[in-house]
Every structure is written in C-alpha cells, then in structure tokens.
Amino acid sequence: MSQTFSDRTLVISGASRGIGLAIALGAAGRGANVVLLAKTAEPHPKLPGTVHTAVAEIEAAGGKGVAVVGDVRNEDDVARTIDTAVEHFGGVDICVNNASAIATEPTERLTAKKFDLMMDINVRGTFLLTKAALPHLRKSPDPHVLTLAPPLNMNPHWLGAHPSYTLSKYGMTLLSLGWAAEYADAGIGFACLWPQTYIATAAVANLADGDKLAARSRAPQIMGDAAVEIFSRPAAEVNGKCFIDSEVLAEAGVTDLSRYGGGGDPKLDIFVDKS
Known part of the structure; x- marks a missing residue:
C-alpha cells in the first residue's frame, strides 16, 4: 500500500468528519487532490468539523484540498463541485459517494420527511454526483467510483429491521x-465499501449508549485505509464488487486490526451477519 496519488483528484460528498474525512485523508496522505462537498460551513453544536477544517487536515496530510459548501441533493451544487475539481486540478479520477442519512424508526413511527431525506441524500445524491463526474471519469487513466453502501444481504432480519433505511442503502x-x-x-x-463493525464516529458517540458502542467500534481510519487499497487496484479488478473493510485489508496483507481499536469483541455493523 505505497502507491502515490499525486496526480489523482478525488471528489467526495459529506466529508467534513467521520468516515468521509478518513477516506479523504487516506488519499491525501498519498498526495491526492481532494474536492469535498458538504453543508457544514459553520461548526455544528454536537458534531466536530466543517468543510474548512477538513481541507486544513487534508493539506496537513500532504494533499491539496478545496471545499465546496453545498448540498448533494442540489444538482447545481453538485455541478459546481465537479466544475471546481476541473478548474483547480484538471479533472476527476475518483468519485466517492459518502453522504448519507439514517433513520431506523419502525415504519409506523417513521415520518415521511425522514423517509424522503434518506431517499434524497442516499439515492438521489449518489446518482447526481456520479452522473456529473462521469464525463470526466471517462478521461481518467484509472477512474474509480466508490459508494459507501453494503453488500445486498437478503437475510429477513435485515430486511425487517428498518426497511426504509435498508431500501435507501441497498438503492x-x-x-x-x-x-x-x-x-x-x-x-x-x-x-x-462497508464496515465490518461499528465505526467510532461522532454520530455513534451521540447515541444514548454511545460510550459503550464507541468502545466496541473501530476507528474511521480502517475505512480510509480500505478505500485507499481499493483505489490502488486497477479499476477493472474492483468493478462490480462490494467490499467489507476488514476483508480488503486482509487481502492486502493487513491481518492485525488492533490498531483500529474496538477491543476484543467489536460490534458488527448492520447488514453484516456473524461468520
């Protein structure tokens, strides 16, 4: 895992913090240019990081960064993001669909507003960013589109746990x-790409039992490292595949995951069955 990304430009949605930022930093650590689209221009009262602090971290990691304040649901904002990548860095080599919304209430308690939000961010946002990037990806020597979504697990347990959220992520x-x-x-x-276990993000920490969950969660860096490994492979080798982070790293020879935390019994993520 030593390939340089100094001539590659990555566009990512929702990377102010958490997994998205870890992926951006992983690529920046190899010298990538990163253009991130996110709404957080001002600090959130409960969540750390803004698009501007993310760019500062990207540049400190060795990459070049540009922030675009906008909403992945808005076609004009998405177009502006791609235009920014082309204007600053000459094109797009990697597109990462990271932005996502989650609501796991039972169907009878889930509001139509939350249902629409998940469909608009998760499905529509993925469609808009990828569509806008495609003309430029076609010109790249090794283009990648990575979507943060799970393998299609048709286990009735997951189908029944939160059907609307599952629909949006499987979409x-x-x-x-x-x-x-x-x-x-x-x-x-x-x-x-999907995590095998819970990831220690601010969203997890802010849950009712956040402290206990965080102790059994791996650090976001595991997703960043797995994403970088995928970007390092030829596009044809990864096309049409759904990866789990730990399996990607194992294939790359990284079998000791203790560096990412989570303790001896990390909590499996949703959509992941026990072995």
Missing part, C-alpha cells in the same frame, strides 16, 4: 452494481 448498492454493468466497456471501477 445505493444497486446503482453501483448497475453502473458497473452499464459502463462495463468504459474502464471505470464501480465498487461499494
């Missing part, structure tokens, strides 16, 4: 698999 996966087939001759690597 992201289906878009990725569909694009892998639709653009099979374009040389673009469409892939999905």
Whole structure:
C-alpha cells in the first residue's frame, strides 16, 4: 500500500468528519487532490468539523484540498463541485459517494420527511454526483467510483429491521452494481465499501449508549485505509464488487486490526451477519 496519488483528484460528498474525512485523508496522505462537498460551513453544536477544517487536515496530510459548501441533493451544487475539481486540478479520477442519512424508526413511527431525506441524500445524491463526474471519469487513466453502501444481504432480519433505511442503502448498492454493468466497456471501477463493525464516529458517540458502542467500534481510519487499497487496484479488478473493510485489508496483507481499536469483541455493523 505505497502507491502515490499525486496526480489523482478525488471528489467526495459529506466529508467534513467521520468516515468521509478518513477516506479523504487516506488519499491525501498519498498526495491526492481532494474536492469535498458538504453543508457544514459553520461548526455544528454536537458534531466536530466543517468543510474548512477538513481541507486544513487534508493539506496537513500532504494533499491539496478545496471545499465546496453545498448540498448533494442540489444538482447545481453538485455541478459546481465537479466544475471546481476541473478548474483547480484538471479533472476527476475518483468519485466517492459518502453522504448519507439514517433513520431506523419502525415504519409506523417513521415520518415521511425522514423517509424522503434518506431517499434524497442516499439515492438521489449518489446518482447526481456520479452522473456529473462521469464525463470526466471517462478521461481518467484509472477512474474509480466508490459508494459507501453494503453488500445486498437478503437475510429477513435485515430486511425487517428498518426497511426504509435498508431500501435507501441497498438503492445505493444497486446503482453501483448497475453502473458497473452499464459502463462495463468504459474502464471505470464501480465498487461499494462497508464496515465490518461499528465505526467510532461522532454520530455513534451521540447515541444514548454511545460510550459503550464507541468502545466496541473501530476507528474511521480502517475505512480510509480500505478505500485507499481499493483505489490502488486497477479499476477493472474492483468493478462490480462490494467490499467489507476488514476483508480488503486482509487481502492486502493487513491481518492485525488492533490498531483500529474496538477491543476484543467489536460490534458488527448492520447488514453484516456473524461468520
């Protein structure tokens, strides 16, 4: 895992903090240019980081960063993000669909507003960013589109746990698999990445039992390292595949995951069955 990204430009949605920022920093550590689209221009009262602090971290890590304040649901904001990547760095080599909304209330308690929010950010946002990036990805020598979505697990347990959220995340996966087939001759690597365990993000820490969950969660860096490993592979090798972070790293020879925390019994993430 030593390939340089100094000539590659990554566009990512929702990377002010957490997993998205870890992916951006992983690429920046290899010298990548990073353009991030996020709404957080001012500090959130409960969540750390803004698009501007993220850019500062990206540049401290060795990359070049540009922030675009906007909403992945807004077609104009998405177009502005891609235009920014082209204007500053000459194109787009990697597109990461990271922005996501989650609401796991039972169907009878889930509001239509939350349902629409998940569909708009998770599915529509993934569609808009990928569509806008495609003309430039076609020009890249090794283009990748990575979507933060799970393998399609049809276990009734997961289908019944939170059907609306599952629909939105599986929708992201289906878009990725569909694009892998639709653009099979374009040389673009469409892939999905999902964590094996809970990830210690601010969103997890702010849950009612956040302290206990955080202790059994791995650090976001595991997703950043797994994403970088995927970007390091030829696009054709990853096209149409759905990856789990720990499995990606194991294939790269990283079998000791203790560096990422989570203790001796990290909590499995949703959509992941016990072995």
